[in-house]
Amino acid sequence: MSLNESESDDDNCCIDFGGDRLTVVVEDIRFNEKKALLVQSCDYFGALYRSGMRECRQEEIHLHCLRARGFCIALAVMRGEVPGLDAENIVEAIECAAFLQAVPLTRHLVELVDSDNCLLMFHTAATFGLLELYYAAALYIRNMYADIEAEVKQILPPELISFVESLNPSVLMAVGAHVTCGTGESVHAASRTVCYLDETANTWRTLTDLPLEASTSMAGVTVLDNKLYIVGGVRGIHKGVVDACFCYDVNKNIWTELAGPAQLRINLSLIGHDSHLYAIGGEFEGTVMSSVEILEVRTGRWKFAAQLPQPAAGVACAKATGRIFVCLWKPLETTEIHEYIPSKDQWRLITSLIRRQSYGHSMVGHRDDLYVMRNGPSDDFLRCMMDCYNLSTGQWTSLPGHFNNSKGSLFTAVVRSDSVFTLNRSVTLEYVIHAKTWKPRRQMKGFPRSGSVWTFLLRLPVHNAEKTFSVTS
Incomplete structure (x- = not known):
């Protein structure tokens, strides 16, 4: 079965x-x-x-x-x-x-x-x-x-x-990389808040605080069925591994704690699909892993699945046309895209991309296209390059020009309909996807947090939105 x-x-x-x-x-x-x-x-x-x-x-x-x-x-x-x-x-x-x-x-x-x-x-x-x-x-x-x-x-x-x-639209959410420090930590520490972008007022507002035991540093973060999930991560000054999974139900405005994966892991990738969470790769005690575990949300049980083709930590992953994809690196400047097929419990190589001194670091799906964001030559992360792979035709297309990754961190891109949102501390940028190109649409206030940032989308009920307050730097 x-x-x-x-x-x-x-x-x-x-x-x-x-x-x-x-x-x-x-x-x-x-x-x-x-x-x-x-x-x-x-x-x-x-x-x-x-x-x-x-x-x-x-x-x-x-x-x-x-x-x-x-x-x-x-x-x-x-x-x-x-x-x-x-x-x-x-x-x-x-x-x-x-x-x-x-x-x-x-x-x-x-x-x-x-x-x-x-x-x-x-x-x-x-x-x-x-x-x-x-x-x-x-x-x-x-x-x-x-x-x-x-x-x-x-x-x-x-x-x-x-x-x-009568419906509320999905909004751009962000949470910084926070390491829980224990009982001495302030419940309302600014670094441990989950925030959303109020596009009308052009400001970031706080939605909820992270549970004291939860960490977003080197954790897996994703949304499934309009619920936020956080798995793994590090805690305390000794960087111990968080062994639990935390779920935020935005409609009820409550956090619940679930069992974590059987294999402790940090720097994992987490993706939600069809009532399941996929914990992909990661590290434990300095060893990069190829193991994958799947949580059936309904039962709360984790299962081991087919391993990645190679050990990997922090891999780029995305969904498109209802399918799950990861971006892996090979020697000789090769970026590979693999698909996980749930019905067969197997990984399948979809395509490879060879670019000089460059590897795919982030990936998003839009319709039947996968957009891979990669560093510029010689690990120049401020010159982000982008390539598009079409799943229907099997063809790669390079997007023209360079993207200034210092202005809009494309490694945190989130797709909403035909828009893409990226952000860093100074600015949030919205692009419009049209004919396989990303055209700048508008600039909004940046997310006032230092360090790594997780971004995702949630639909907020009115009673939650009314209780929020502005984020300060």
């Missing part, structure tokens, strides 16, 4: 399928597929084969209310493929996902929401009652509402506009 299979898969093993394969007829086209795959991926087929109805003993089933192209897309996703969709395909795929209650297809659609299709996704999901996609597309629209407000009000009906406007 793969790491991401749910307990319901065990129930599927007990179903008597009466044969391994089923012929599904859609628009007079016959699809012959494994029954187990259909049951595992679609609640419709799962309910059918548990019902004991006459249809569950048939070798052929007709689905009269679907279109063949939508069902073909659903089958591709069930098999682990990542099909791209145009406007017409989107409607048919949403119709199929709603009727079959196909969770993998719904998740795939959520990952494909972008500025070109968000209005279509939202309206169609509302029509067919696909609630997960409906909510995800609405949030995407809300995050870029100022850019598309005219189009929204021209296309969407009033009730859908009202729902979008």
